[in-house]
Amino acid sequence: MPDASSAAVELRDVVKRFGDVVAVDHVSLRIAPGEFFALLGPSGSGKTTTLRMIGGFELPTEGEVLIEGEPQGYKPPYQRPVNTVFQNYALFPHMTVAQNIAFGLEMRGVPKEEIRRRVSEMLDLVRLSGYERRRPHQLSGGEQQRVALARALINRPKVLLLDEPLGALDLKLRKAMQLELKAIQEQVGITFIYVTHDQEEAITMANRIAVMNKGKVLQVGTPQEVYEQPQTFFVADFIGDTNFLPVQVMQVTAPVEVMTESGTRLTASWAEPTLRTGVKAVMAVRPERMHLYRPGSGPEGPEWNRVEGIIRQVIYKGLDIRYEVFVAGECSLHVRMPVGRSEGTFQRGEHVIVAWPRAAARVFRSES
Numbered sequence: 001m002p003d004a005s006s007a008a009v010e011l012r013d014v015v016k017r018f019g020d021v022v023a024v025d026h027v028s029l030r031i032a033p034g035e036f037f038a039l040l041g042p043s044g045s046g047k048t049t050t051l052r053m054i055g056g057f058e059l060p061t062e063g064e065v066l067i068e069g070e071p072q073g074y075k076p077p078y079q080r081p082v083n084t085v086f087q088n089y090a091l092f093p094h095m096t097v098a099q100n101i102a103f104g105l106e107m108r109g110v111p112k113e114e115i116r117r118r119v120s121e122m123l124d125l126v127r128l129s130g131y132e133r134r135r136p137h138q139l140s141g142g143e144q145q146r147v148a149l150a151r152a153l154i155n156r157p158k159v160l161l162l163d164e165p166l167g168a169l170d171l172k173l174r175k176a177m178q179l180e181l182k183a184i185q186e187q188v189g190i191t192f193i194y195v196t197h198d199q200e201e202a203i204t205m206a207n208r209i210a211v212m213n214k215g216k217v218l219q220v221g222t223p224q225e226v227y228e229q230p231q232t233f234f235v236a237d238f239i240g241d242t243n244f245l246p247v248q249v250m251q252v253t254a255p256v257e258v259m260t261e262s263g264t265r266l267t268a269s270w271a272e273p274t275l276r277t278g279v280k281a282v283m284a285v286r287p288e289r290m291h292l293y294r295p296g297s298g299p300e301g302p303e304w305n306r307v308e309g310i311i312r313q314v315i316y317k318g319l320d321i322r323y324e325v326f327v328a329g330e331c332s333l334h335v336r337m338p339v340g341r342s343e344g345t346f347q348r349g350e351h352v353i354v355a356w357p358r359a360a361a362r363v364f365r366s367e368s
């Protein structure tokens with residue numbers, strides 16, 4: 001982690017209340033310069049409110065917001081070294097693309113020649129050269145969003161705040177824009193703080209992700225960390241697909257041991273620290289970490305978990321095959337296997353062994 005002087009944005013124990021509603025609940029974050037940082041969480045988890053407090057559109061009820069080490073206090077948005085891109089891009093409809101992009105510099109009285117040069121740089125950056133005379137209604141949604149981005153970046157903010165900026169685009173365009181936005185961020189090197197409820201989007205774009213729920217930050221980490229080492233049931237459930245097996249805890253210290261409802265012993269690499277022997281819990285395993293074998297084959301030994309099941313459904317997805325496996329007395333497991341494995345494919349109704357390594361299993365308090 002960078003030291004205090006080098007954080008681009010820091011939140012210190014920030015709380016925001018609206019009457020009785022606690023929108024943001026004791027959030028502390030440190031975002032490094034040049035980071036692409038995502039605030040990820042379901043609707044109502046406090047992402048927008050957090051972003052608005054950084055931008056100066058809301059003031060914290062408690063705690064403080066620092067930008068480049070400087071407490072922002074009551075500073076209004078225009079006195080902060082940040083710019084914001086909202087979901088509804090709010091371009092000026094009567095102005096051309098070039099005029100929209102130039103707007104911030106015009107307001108600050110920047111010389112004409114410099115404005116022309118910087119607008120042209122920005123058009124290059126967002127790949128809209130040749131579009132300068134068009135008006136917003138003559139652009140697609142993706143193009144409008146790129147104009148909004150250029151309009152914000154031309155002011156050379158220290159930090160760019162983006163609130164679900166791709167939310168209005170259709171899926172294919174959104175995917176293309178995710179990669180484009182990330183490339184632009186890497187090119188300009190400005191700190192991006194990006195709000196989204198879409199876990200795939202956060203994983204694709206961000207250097208680090210803060211996972212939020214009910215106003216709290218539950219976990220901060222790289223996409224790989226939050227995906228592979230979730231610290232809570234919520235994070236494991238919210239990010240990616242996960243199998244949850246109901247179990248009872250037998251041993252909480254490593255190697256963690258649990259027992260399924262039908263008495264099969266399983267082992268895990270990690271258990272939530274608050275768990276105690278004897279309590280009910282869930283074992284979480286990603287579908288791609290489970291493997292299918294024919295009865296009598298597959299890996300065995302203390303590092304492996306094995307259960308028997310029957311294939312209930314087979315879905316061919318091109319790159320992989322998704323199996324639903326019914327495990328008697330337990331639950332259904334979802335298994336994802338790449339096409340072209342030596343074991344071949346399995347048919348509905350077949351008896352199989354589902355095996356997964358201890359390293360792929362984590363045990364959580366169940367939230368239900």
Ligand SMILES: Nc1ncnc2c1ncn2[C@@H]1O[C@H](COP(=O)(O)OP(=O)(O)O)[C@@H](O)[C@H]1O
Binds near residue numbers: 044
């Ligand atoms: N101006 C407001 N007045 C009252 N409640 C608000 C206001 N803004 C947000 N909230 C509440 O705060 C919580 C968090 O909202 P928000 O930050 O918009 O979440 P998100 O962006 O994650 O969907 C929600 O319960 C929301 O209803």
Ligand SMILES: [Mg+2]
Binds near residue numbers: 047048049
């Ligand atoms: Mg929001």
